[in-house]
Amino acid sequence: MTDTPDSPYTPEDVVRQDGVGVPDPFMRLWTPHRMAYIEGENKPTSDEAGAGCPFCRLPGLTDVDALIVHRGAAAYAVLNLYPYNPGHLMVVPYRHVADYTELTEAEVADVSTLTRQAMQAIRTVSGAHGFNIGMNQGEIAGAGIAAHLHQHVVPRWAGDTNFMPAIAHTKVLPQLLPDTRALLAKSWP
Template identity: 80%
Template structure:
C-alpha cells in the first residue's frame, strides 16, 4: 500500500463522502414550476388582503372593527402617524403606493353626512397634514384623495368611514401594476410610519 494522505471521502471515516452530483446554484425560478423567461416579485401582503385578513365580520363598533381597535394601540404598533382630537391618520396595511395613509374618525360612523363638525374639521386638517408630511418625506408629485361610501362603492370596511390619501409619482403606474398586477413597495411600513411621524406638521 502506498503511504501518503488519503483523499477526502475515500477511506477516511472523518471526511464525508464526495457527492456524485454537481453543485447547483439556486435561482429565483426554483420551485415555481416549469421554467419560463419571467422573474417573480412576491407580494404576499396583497394575498392577505384578498383573503380578507383583518376584515370585520360585523358592522358593529368595538374590537372587531380594526379602525376602532387601532387607537388603543401604541402609535408604532398601530402604524398611526398622527392623532387629533376627533380623528387619526394611519398607514394602510395593504397600500396601493408607498406612504398610503387613511384618515379615520375615532367614532364608529359609516356615512360622511353623519360626521360632526369637529370630526369634519379634524379629517380635513389631518388630510392636509398628511399631504405635507408625504411631500417632505418622499416628494410626492400628486395625490389621490377620497373615500368609498358603502360596499357597492368599493369600501373594504364600509361601517367605519375612512379617507384615503394615496401619494402619486410620475411613472408609478408602470408595467408592474398594469401588466403583472404587482405593486412593489420598497420600504417596511414601520419605517414609513416613523419617517412620516417625525416629519408630521403641527399646523
C-alpha cells in the same frame, strides 16, 4: 426572489410547476402577503363598533404597533396595511360612523385638517407630485370596511404606474411600513 419561510418551494420549483404556462424567460413575482387582504383577514364580521372593528381597535394600541402616524382631536392618520403606493395612509374618525353625512362639524374639520397635514408630511418625506384623496362610501362603492368611514390619501409620482403594475400586476413598495410611519410621524406639521 427567494423562498418564504413558510414555503418549502424554491423559485425554480415555481417556474417548473405544472399549469403555470409555457416556460419563458420571465421570473414571476409573487405577493402572498396580499392573500390576507383578499381572504378578508382582520375584516370585521359585523358592522358594530368595538374590538371587532380594526379602526376602533387601533387607537388603543401604541402608535408604532398600530402604524398611527398622527392623532388629532377627533380623528387619526394611519398607514394602510395594503397600500397602493408608498406612504398611502388613511384619515379615520375615532367615532365608529359609516357615512360622511353623519360626521359632526368637529370631525369634518379634523378629517380635513389631518388630510392637509398628511399631504404636507408626505411631500416633505417623499416629494409626492400629486395625490388621490377620497373615500368609498358603502361596500357597493368599494369600501373594504364600510361600517367605519376612512379617507384615503394616496401619494402619486410621475411615472409611478410603470411596467410593474401594468405588466406584472405587482406593486413595488421600497420601504417597510414601520419605517414609513416613523418618517411621516417625524415630518408631521
